[in-house]
Structure formats: structure tokens, C-alpha cells
Amino acid sequence: MILDGSKNFDEQHKGINRLFKEYQDLKVKDANKAKELFEKFASNLQRHMLWEERILFPILLQEGCDNTSHAVEVIKVEHRKILQLLKKLYLKVSQKEESSREEEELISALIKHEEFEDDVLHPVVDRSSKKKEAFEAILDISYEGFEEDFSITID
Numbered sequence: 001m002i003l004d005g006s007k008n009f010d011e012q013h014k015g016i017n018r019l020f021k022e023y024q025d026l027k028v029k030d031a032n033k034a035k036e037l038f039e040k041f042a043s044n045l046q047r048h049m050l051w052e053e054r055i056l057f058p059i060l061l062q063e064g065c066d067n068t069s070h071a072v073e074v075i076k077v078e079h080r081k082i083l084q085l086l087k088k089l090y091l092k093v094s095q096k097e098e099s100s101r102e103e104e105e106l107i108s109a110l111i112k113h114e115e116f117e118d119d120v121l122h123p124v125v126d127r128s129s130k131k132k133e134a135f136e137a138i139l140d141i142s143y144e145g146f147e148e149d150f151s152i153t154i155d
């Protein structure tokens with residue numbers, strides 16, 4: 001579990017990306033260990049997206065931040081796309097098949113998504129009066145059907 005209440009928005013993204021890099025570095029040397037790292041990455045990524053949707057966005061929308069509602073809709077659509085790519089890659093990783101193309105698809109979607117959030121949401125989050133409690137609440141997120149058929153559960 002890399003995400004905790006003390007992390008800021010940007011650090012959560014960096015932590016997720018770091019886990020993905022560690023997985024990639026390991027996959028040639030040790031496929032089993034790489035799979036474990038991939039599952040950790042997937043778990044943290046899901047937790048982060050769930051946290052954004054269930055905790056962060058409602059707070060931002062409630063505070064009536066200008067232009068946030070459109071951004072939130074865009075982000076939710078991107079989350080579904082990222083989840084699909086994550087599933088596709090997980091299938092390959094589980095079967096220890098060549099997965100470079102799927103990795104590339106996922107990481108480029110993820111980086112684009114994170115850049116959008118950093119540009120659009122980061123400043124809004126920084127101004128939020130509930131910023132501290134929002135970040136602390138990430139620990140309350142449990143896996144309860146973000147995607148019911150998804151086989152990587154949140155640890």
C-alpha cells in the first residue's frame with residue numbers, strides 16, 4: 001500500500017507510476033515477482049481512481065468550484081478507459097505473454113490523464129477547505145465493485 005493520507009495529489013500519481021516502472025524493470029528478470037508488482041500497481045491505481053470519484057470529486061463539486069463538473073465528467077470517462085487497458089494488460093501479465101504494446105497503451109493513457117488532472121484539478125484541490133480530510137480518507141477506500149468482474153482486488 002503506497003497511498004496514505006499524507007500524500008498529496010502529485011505524489012499519488014508518482015507513486016503509481018513508480019510501481020509500474022518497477023514492474024517493467026523486473027519482468028524480464030523475474031516474471032513471478034513482476035506479476036506481484038503489477039498487482040500492487042493495479043491495486044493502487046484502482047484505489048486512487050476510486051478515491052478521486054468517491055471522495056475527492058464530491059467534495060470539489062460540493063464546494064462549487066468553477067469548471068470542475070465538466071473536468072470530472074471527462075476524468076470519469078478516462079478512468080473507464082484506463083480500467084479497460086489495465087484489464088487487457090493484466091490478462092497478458094497473468095499468462096506471461098508478451099505485453100509491450102498493452103503496456104505502452106496503458107502508460108500513455110495514464111500519463112496523459114495525470115497531466116490533465118494536474119493541470120485542471122490540482123489547483124482546485126489546493127484551494128479546497130477540506131483538502132486534509134480528503135487525502136486522509138484514501139485509507140477508507142475498499143474494493144467494492146468498481147468493476148465487478150475485475151480480478152485484481154485492492155489490498
Ligand SMILES: [Fe+2]
Nearest residue numbers: 049052075117
Ligand atoms: Fe484519475
Ligand SMILES: [Fe+2]
Nearest residue numbers: 048052114117
Ligand atoms: Fe489521479
